[in-house]
Amino acid sequence: MPGERGRARLGSTVALAAGLVVGLALPAAARDTTQARLVNAEVEPENWLLHHQNYEGHRFGNLTQINASNVRGLKLTMMVLLAGQTRAEGGRQGTTRLEGTPIAEDGFLYVTDGWGAVYKIDVRSGKRADFVWKMDPRIDKVWAGDVACCGVNNRGVALWSDQVISIALDGRMFAINKESGQVTWERRVADPSIAETLTAAPLVIGDLAIIGPAGAEYGIRGWLEAINLVSGGTAWRTYTVPARGEPGNETWTDGYNAWETGGGSIWVTGTYDAATNVMYWGTGNPAPQIDAEYRPGDNLFTDSLLAMNPVTGAIQWYFQYTPNDPFDYDEVSEHLLIDIDVGGRMRKLVTHVGRNGFFYGFDRTSGAFLYGKGYPNIISWTNGLDPKTGKPLSYNPSAAVQVYNPGTVPRRGLVGVYCPALAGGKNWEPASYSRTLQLVYTPSTEGCSAYVAEYDGHFEGKLDGTFRKRAMWDGRGAAPADTPLPIAQTAFSVNALDPRTGDVKVKVMRDTKTFGVLSTAGGLVFGGNQLGDVFALDGRTLQTLWTFNVGTPIQGPPMTFSTGGKQYVAIMAGGTAGPAQRAVRTSTRWFTPSNYLFVFGL
Template sequence: FYPVPAPGEFGSDTWPADSDAWETGGGTVWHTPAVDPELGLIYFSTGNPGPDYNGAIRAGDNLFTASIVALDAYSGEYRWHFQQVHHDIWDFDAPNPVVLFDLDYEGVLRKGLAQAGKTGWVYILDRVTGEPLVGIEELPVPQEERQATAATQPYPVGDAFVTQTLDIAPEGFRMVNDGDIFTPFWDDPVLLRRGEANWPPSAVDPDKGVIYVCAGDRQAAYTTNADTDSAEPGDRYTGGNMRFAPIAVTGIVAAMDLRTNKRLWSQRWPGRCYSGLVATAGNLLFAGRNDGRFTAMDAATGQKLWEFMTDAGVNAPPTVFENNGEQYVTVLSAGNLLAGSARGDSIWMFKLLEEGEETAIALDKVTPPQANTEGLGLYRSTCVFCHGLRGEGGHNGMPLEGLAAFSTDYVANIIANGQNNMPSFGQTFDTAQIRAIAEHVRTLNRGIQNRNTR
């Protein structure tokens, strides 16, 4: 199966018949498909058409780009599709992995599928037929003849997890059509909001009927480059430009009701959510943070319950598993280029404890940190440049939060031998000096509860 059909194949009538635009039509599959072994189907969503920002040479809906597609798992034959964005010119493709669930709708158990789009909506479908389980309306949208824009676009009933209009334009940008979604563009920049549910996966709680979305909220201005004929193999083939506004990108974590597509709660983070989520039956929601934190939230409210500071960006989705009747959560802390987070190579694993159960590290084995002038002096002469005066983090250095929960031996070992991006200082300081520094950094930034706190 090819996401962009060749002439004569099903869907080819959504591409120009008088050109070879389909040959460079895009439709990348960004993620591993989901599988329903009972139905014998696989499901995936697809990328945008090419060129990204110029629809002039590819008139039509451009199937099967920006779509959810179901195939026969054994033969690869097409079963059904749902296109989220017709003739996409905004890079509103669908890289977020599809999630499968079974849920009761008006007394009938349905096999469902959900996917969070870059449009800021969740698309909720019957995975047997591809029909919406929650309404999706085709509504007229603004037109730009030079872009060969689609006359209508799908609008899911319910709420968006990211606001889809703008109230104030940032400096240097002009507001057009209130920045409303699907506003077309050509020569003059048009500023729009981007929901940014990207590669980091969503999570579903099938018992509660909730999908949790990990996304970003940013603004970008679009223009078209009319010259698409000069592109050579190996060139970027975007057909225009998307310029991000120079304002802070924030993160959105949202809980959406799978029966109504209504937003149950949402939280705005100071940095975009770029890790993915995992939900547990015990009402916990886990997420990674770009600054290295690993966070547990109350899945019913989004309230933060616990955090652990790792030593690199946590930009991979957490995984929950059971071993010998005990539940664990594990996550990779390695950073990410697009998130701009610190690099590393650590895997962290935590046991989920029952109420009243003792922690994995007994508190009486970790002595209270002791301030010392030698450690303070050595820290200020060597460590402050990366980690900041108070351990708040600085130039390429992670914040030193919550280290009071670790033993001096543990911290001293990291200083002596290095870890991830941090070099070894075992040849720079003697053992006593390293222990003095370790004692000092354990006194820094005690605000974040760490390993010994559930």
């Protein structure tokens, strides 16, 4: 795929889209992104070199120029329209969502739009965002609209050496030269003919790029694969659902090989402990999504934390959050690695804000469960977690199909009402750990769901590659419209959690859902929402200090960087506002789908 080389000023996006970009002065040569730089990302606070800022997943900006005393003076300094939203005729998802995190290196941003196009943008001037190049994988937009279960997404890129590593929804991975935007190599990693898609930013460790597929709603069998970035070949592949004869397969107790289509997809970037050479990944829901009767047993290793060797792909230890999950509580979101003093003892923790409503802490040296505390206002599916094992108190280890708390599990012909809702708790939207205030910040949805399980038949095998003739294979049916819910109106919050104990220290209700947060050494927490608000909160009280409306929905997390001695906060925006947002602010019904990058500074 060609890279379109040159620099277009803000306002030149028509020329860019047409591939007719006027070449101006070339930027300074980019530095190689080495493993040493990635391991020590914190010593380059001006840059944002990894998807989660550092390998530990903190999403913390160690910059103080923007702080609680001056954030009210924050203003929009740069903005740029990426490729326009093109409604895909015939596709279920007509427009994309921008859920990506920009990568920043030496005054350049690397971003993606929902269709997977990669842009290099020069922001060194602090006055305008100049395009340097664009690489468009040219995916089939009609096909993409049909195969993406929950929105056409691309969550970003990774840096390695002099290359940008990107993925496309149709299963391809690309190595792109940082300077020219030309594709060095591309290869097919996932198989779109069986509904495997790629949406997560790759995790680069050494010369390996590690990635997994989305697609559990179509009955894929999840995996992680390491690609050798020198050769483009496969170093290893580890399936998240074990085959017959492999440890864990005994937890699939049906008689028709449900494990073959068992889900466990991976669509959020993992974290990595460089000191011990262990990486941590969360896995998705079992398939079908709601009909747990189809797949009796605990269904390992779905809904799990996997501690893995990045060189071999071997699973060193695991923890399963919701066995035989009938709620769609996949736990793909980030696992934050935190070193902190707990009662006079330095602990090496791996923590996780679970979609099932609990904030978990483990000793990452041993895998021992330390705590699990609820963070939404209502959790109904279990009455808590076993303090020794971390398993739900309502879990029955001898049951083939879990009942959990009576009335909460959807069954065939029987409504299940449960809290938190199908979307969590917290879904994929990233949390953040402030190393200065030693708090974990997370958005939360305070709501409940009601569904009936449906038998969708057996998975039919390989498809024709278009997916236009097949509905999602989720085993989920609608409950009667008059089904009462414990929370009649879904609410939303931002929470500050104590990683020492798991306790909620502060909870502040918000008008609508926050799509990920950023904490900074300036004592601030930034976020954005589908009403189009970018906001800054006080890190101690979570009170709003500043807000700015960009006029289009925000469905991705913010990040921060500096260039020319000045700190900035950047966020992607685009997509459409849903019914919940229109109910809060009626003007959002006029929001036009778009693809924007917004940059704020003092």
